[in-house]
Amino acid sequence: xxxxxxxxxxxxxxxxxxxxxxxxxxxxxxxxxxxxxxxxxxxxxxxxxxxxxxxxxxxxxxxxxxxxxxxxxxxxxxxxxxxxxxxxxxxxxxxxxxxxxxxxxxxxxxxxxxxxxxxxxxxxxxxxxxxxxxxxxxxxxxxxxxxxxxxxxxxxxxxxxxxxxxxxxxxxxxxxxxxxxxxxxxxxxxxxxxxxxxxxxxxxxxxxxxxxxxxxxxxxxxxxxxxxxxxxxxxxxxxxxxxxxxxxxxxxxxxxxxxxxxxxxxxxxxxxxxxxxxxxxxxxxxxxxxxxxxxxxxxxxxxxxxxxxxxxxxxxxxxxxxxxxxxxxxxxxxxxxxxxxxxxxxxxxxxxxxxxxxxxxxxxxxxxxxxxxxxxxxxxxxxxxxxxxxxxxxxxxxxxxxxxxxxxxxxxxxxxxxxxxxxxxxxxxxxxxxxxxxxxxxxxxxxxxxxxxxx
Amino acid sequence: xxxxxxxxxxxxxxxxxxxxxxxxxxxxxxxxxxxxxxxxxxxxxxxxxxxxxxxxxxxxxxxxxxxxxxxxxxxxxxxxxxxxxxxxxxxxxxxxxxxxxxxxxxxxxxxxxxxxxxxxxxxxxxxxxxxxxxxxxxxxxxxxxxxxxxxxxxxxxxxxxxxxxxxxxxxxxxxxxxxxxxxxxxxxxxxxxxxxxxxxxxxxxxxxxxxxxxxxxxxxxxxxxxx
Numbered sequence: 001x002x003x004x005x006x007x008x009x010x011x012x013x014x015x016x017x018x019x020x021x022x023x024x025x026x027x028x029x030x031x032x033x034x035x036x037x038x039x040x041x042x043x044x045x046x047x048x049x050x051x052x053x054x055x056x057x058x059x060x061x062x063x064x065x066x067x068x069x070x071x072x073x074x075x076x077x078x079x080x081x082x083x084x085x086x087x088x089x090x091x092x093x094x095x096x097x098x099x100x101x102x103x104x105x106x107x108x109x110x111x112x113x114x115x116x117x118x119x120x121x122x123x124x125x126x127x128x129x130x131x132x133x134x135x136x137x138x139x140x141x142x143x144x145x146x147x148x149x150x151x152x153x154x155x156x157x158x159x160x161x162x163x164x165x166x167x168x169x170x171x172x173x174x175x176x177x178x179x180x181x182x183x184x185x186x187x188x189x190x191x192x193x194x195x196x197x198x199x200x201x202x203x204x205x206x207x208x209x210x211x212x213x214x215x216x217x218x219x220x221x222x223x224x225x226x227x228x229x230x231x232x233x234x235x236x237x238x239x240x241x242x243x244x245x246x247x248x249x250x251x252x253x254x255x256x257x258x259x260x261x262x263x264x265x266x267x268x269x270x271x272x273x274x275x276x277x278x279x280x281x282x283x284x285x286x287x288x289x290x291x292x293x294x295x296x297x298x299x300x301x302x303x304x305x306x307x308x309x310x311x312x313x314x315x316x317x318x319x320x321x322x323x324x325x326x327x328x329x330x331x332x333x334x335x336x337x338x339x340x341x342x343x344x345x346x347x348x349x350x351x352x353x354x355x356x357x358x359x360x361x362x363x364x365x366x367x368x369x370x371x372x373x374x375x376x377x378x379x380x381x382x383x384x385x386x387x388x389x390x391x392x393x394x395x396x397x398x399x400x401x402x403x404x405x406x407x408x409x410x411x412x413x414x415x416x417x418x419x420x421x422x423x424x425x426x427x428x429x430x431x432x433x434x435x436x437x438x439x440x441x442x443x444x445x446x447x448x449x450x451x452x453x454x455x
Numbered sequence: 456x457x458x459x460x461x462x463x464x465x466x467x468x469x470x471x472x473x474x475x476x477x478x479x480x481x482x483x484x485x486x487x488x489x490x491x492x493x494x495x496x497x498x499x500x501x502x503x504x505x506x507x508x509x510x511x512x513x514x515x516x517x518x519x520x521x522x523x524x525x526x527x528x529x530x531x532x533x534x535x536x537x538x539x540x541x542x543x544x545x546x547x548x549x550x551x552x553x554x555x556x557x558x559x560x561x562x563x564x565x566x567x568x569x570x571x572x573x574x575x576x577x578x579x580x581x582x583x584x585x586x587x588x589x590x591x592x593x594x595x596x597x598x599x600x601x602x603x604x605x606x607x608x609x610x611x612x613x614x615x616x617x618x619x620x621x622x623x624x625x626x627x628x629x630x631x632x633x634x635x636x637x638x639x640x641x642x643x644x645x646x647x648x649x650x651x652x653x654x655x656x657x658x659x660x661x662x663x664x665x666x667x668x669x670x671x672x673x674x675x676x677x678x679x680x681x682x
Contacts, residue, residue, distance in 0.1 A: 277559075277673040284557065285642065319611060320637055323650040351641040358644040419644060 014182045018175025022168055033160050037153060044149045045128070049116050052130040055142045063134045071134065075102055088127065088143035099138060105145045112139055118146075125150060185214045189221070202229040234402070241404035241417070245286055249279045289418040293403065296425035305430070307453050310340040310381060313350060314374050321357045329366030332357075336374040340381050341453040344430035349450075352426040355419040356385040356446050364389030369441060376452055383448045386439035397436045456571070457481045459500040461491030461517065462533070463509050471504075474560055480567075488512025495521055500528055502570060507534040507545065515548040522549035529570045533558075542640060561628065561674035568625040585620040588680035590659060590667055592620055601659060611636070612655050619655075619668065619678040628675035652676055 055078075062070040068091075075089045079102060087103035090110070101107075105127050108119060112131045120126050129143040188206065195204055202225060206218035253276055260272035318334035325332035342349070360370040364387045374383045392400055399405045401424040404417040423446075427434045432450040439445035458475065460482050462468040472482040483498070485491035488509040495503060495517070503521075505514040518530055532550040534541055545553045551573070552566050585592040589602045597613060599606045608616060614636050619627065629648040633639045652668070660666045669677050 274672045281559065285644075288642075316637060316639075320639070320647055320651075323654055324645060324647045327650050347640045350639050354639075354641070354643050354647075358647075361645055 012179045012183050014179040015175055018171060018178070022171045022175075025171070026164065026168065029160075029164060033157075037156070040156070041149070041153065044146075044152070048128050048144050048146070048149070049130075051144060052116055052128060052142055056130060056132050059132070059140055059142070060134065063137065068134075068137055071138075071140070072100060075100065079103060086145040086147060088129075088141070088145070090141040090143075092139045092141075094138065103143070105143055107141060107143055110141050119143075121145075189217070192221075196225075202232060238403050242286075242290070245404070245417075246283055249283055253279050286418065289422055290403075293418065293421055293425055296422075296429055305344050306346070308342050308344050308346045308349060310342050310349070310374065310383075310450075311336050311338055313346060314340075314353065314372060314383070317350065317353050317357060318372055321354070321361065325357075325361055325370060328361055328364075329368075330361060330364055331369045332372070333369065334372045336372065337376060340374055340376055342381055342430070342450045343453040344432075344450065348426040349430060352423045352448070353383070353385070355423045359419060360385060360387045360389065363387075364443065368443075371439075371441060377449075379452055379454075380449045381452045383450070384439075384445055385448075386441055386445035387443040388439070388441040389443035391438060391443045392436060400436065401434070456501045457483065457498075458502045458504060459483045459485065459491065459494055459498070460504045461485045461488065461495075461509060461514060462504070462506045463487060464506075471563075475564075475567075478564065486510075488514065488517045492517050492520060495526070495528070496524075501574070502567065503528055503530040505530060505532055505550075507532060507541070515545060518548045518550060529574045531566060531570060559628075559674070561626065561671075562630060565626045565628050565631060565675060569622055569627070569631070572622065572625065585617065585623075587620055587623045587667060587678055588665070589663075590620075592617060599659075601663060606658055608655070608658060611651070612658065615651060615655055616659070619676065622678070624677065624679045626671050626674050626677045631675070 059071060059074065062074045066073075071091065075091075078089075079087060084102070084104045086105065088105035088107045089100065089102040090098060090107055091100040093099055105121065106123065107127070107129065108122075110129065110131060112133065116128055116130045118126055118128050126146045127143045128146065129141055131139060131141040133139050192204055192206055195201055205222045205225065208215050208218045208222070256272050256275055260269045263269075314334065314336045318332065318336070322332050357370070357372070364370060368388050370385070370387045372383075372385055374381065376382075396405070401420050403421045405420070406417045424434050427448055427450070430450060432448055434446065434448050437445045437447065456479065458480055460468055460471060462471070462484065463486050465484075465486060468484045468486070472484060475482050483494060483500070485494050489511045491505065491509070491514075492512065503518070505518055507514040509517070514532065514534075518532070521528075521530075529551045530549060532545040532548075532553045533556060534545065534553065535556045542553045542555075551570055554563060554566055583593070583595050585594065591600050592613075593599075594617070599608055599613065599616065615632065618632065618635050630642065632648050632652070633641075633643070656666075656668045660668055665680070667678055667680065669679065671677055
């Protein structure tokens with residue numbers, strides 16, 4: 001169980017990072033230790049050698065002043081002062097006979113060499129030995145054992161190993177703790193995504209705790225989920241609306257055709273067929289509008305923009321809609337400034353303005369007024385279609401340009417709910433903007449701004 | 456009358472061939488651009504109906520090639536792309552009219568008849584007066600009279616009447632009116648065109664015994680002498 005968990009944890013990023021750093025640390029500290037050890041040994045050896053050379057000077061001086069007996073008393077004093085456990089003295093006469101052997105370090109057979117030599121002792125450890133001749137009388141070997149140095153180095157090594165083990169253990173503990181913490185948080189993200197992938201549940205959210213990177217990630221992920229959820233809802237809504245808008249006329253069609261078949265009277269059949277044609281045309285319009293919208297919004301519509309005389313176009317539209325407005329008991333007034341030029345697609349702009357006029361005529365009650373104004377404001381041309389009708393409630397003003405949005409949710413008033421979506425798409429294709437506000441007349445005011453064309 | 460239809464959708468072609476044969480038109484079908492080009496070169500037709508999107512050779516190239524060879528047969532372009540610039544491109548390639556799929560059969564029929572009539576009139580001198588029964592239009596003086604009585608029309612009403620008179624006896628659709636009288640290429644959501652037509656009807660028919668301007672349900676309008 002524990003090992004299984006370890007194996008599982010070993011795969012996580014923080015554990016890999018921890019292990020990596022620990023190995024790097026160990027290797028690095030070993031190198032440092034090796035260097036220190038080498039330097040330290042050299043320094044200690046140098047110290048011993050300096051002591052040996054001092055001894056030689058002292059012995060030579062002593063022999064000059066007091067002869068060989070001075071040498072003996074010097075050895076006695078030295079052993080008394082420094083202790084005998086790390087010392088060795090050997091004095092030979094000119095024939096090579098041992099005159100004196102002192103100190104606790106047992107020296108092997110030695111020959112006289114100009115440099116200091118290091119000898120391994122059979123009892124363990126090593127000793128550094130300097131041999132020199134005293135003029136005319138004898139040869140002296142002085143040895144200083146390296147036992148103390150070795151102990152010092154061993155202590156250092158133990159301290160190093162102990163601290164190293166401690167650091168590695170601490171690193172492992174912290175590493176695994178971090179890994180578990182990290183794994184817990186990443187796992188939460190994994191579970192959430194799995195839940196969404198498997199169950200399609202877009203309403204789940206990550207809990208946001210603290211204010212570290214994970215909290216930021218969770219917050220951003222939640223924001224993204226919110227956006228996706230809204231988009232998906234939008235798409236579903238559009239799908240439902242299409243189904244609804246096609247089903248209603250289909251139901252009517254079916255009922256109408258069934259009745260006519262049952263009736264069998266040629267006159268009835270003819271009238272029915274005419275109504276069927278009208279219904280089909282209505283559905284046709286919806287499908288065409290959806291296609292045009294799709295094309296416009298996906299940027300699939302090729303726009304070959306030319307200079308459009310907007311004043312003439314609006315005058316023409318005003319003239320086209322005038323009689324229709326009059327028949328509906330509305331007054332349609334145009335106040336269009338002369339020589340307004342824009343760069344765009346005339347037919348798309350005409351379609352956009354005509355949809356707005358269609359709407360005004362459809363929704364403004366008899367006796368009302370529709371005003372079409374167009375003026376130039378700096379580098380923009382501003383076109384306003386406003387009326388004194390019921391207006392558009394403030395909370396609907398954003399939504400009204402979306403597909404299938406109708407102010408009247410019961411959908412009793414005729415209309416596909418696509419007209420304003422088309423207006424917005426076409427205006428934006430022509431680099432324009434559209435907004436909605438309240439008219440001084442009391443109803444809705446649709447304001448379109450298009451960049452003015454200047455040669 | 457014999458037509459050539461270049462259309463790769465064989466179901467649509469078959470439907471149109473049957474529909475048109477009901478009105479006395481004989482239709483030859485070609486299923487791709489190359490076949491269409493061969494047939495158009497090898498036979499005399501009264502009308503070419505050419506789809507834009509075709510395998511092997513697209514419709515506009517077929518038409519351009521035929522026109523470059525000096526062939527003058529009227530051409531009606533059928534297209535699924537409803538954009539204005541496609542329309543302009545189609546007419547520039549040598550098309551005489553342009554209709555967007557999916558279309559009402561009545562719309563197609565009305566446009567074919569208008570094209571046939573225009574083709575017949577090609578050689579005649581430009582008219583200065585138009586007459587249907589006792590309704591007379593003087594295109595030079597821009598005056599209208601019925602039964603000797605002068606009628607006063609607004610400029611747009613005059614253009615509307617002129618178009619109806621030029622196509623007298625044939626059904627013209629609302630779309631054809633919008634295109635030819637207003638130069639607008641879209642379908643308004645409301646009955647704007649009908650209102651204009653009914654105003655014109657009021658002026659030319661209201662005070663006379665025989666109505667001349669008739670509504671054809673599901674199609675459009677027709678100006679003709681007999682009921």
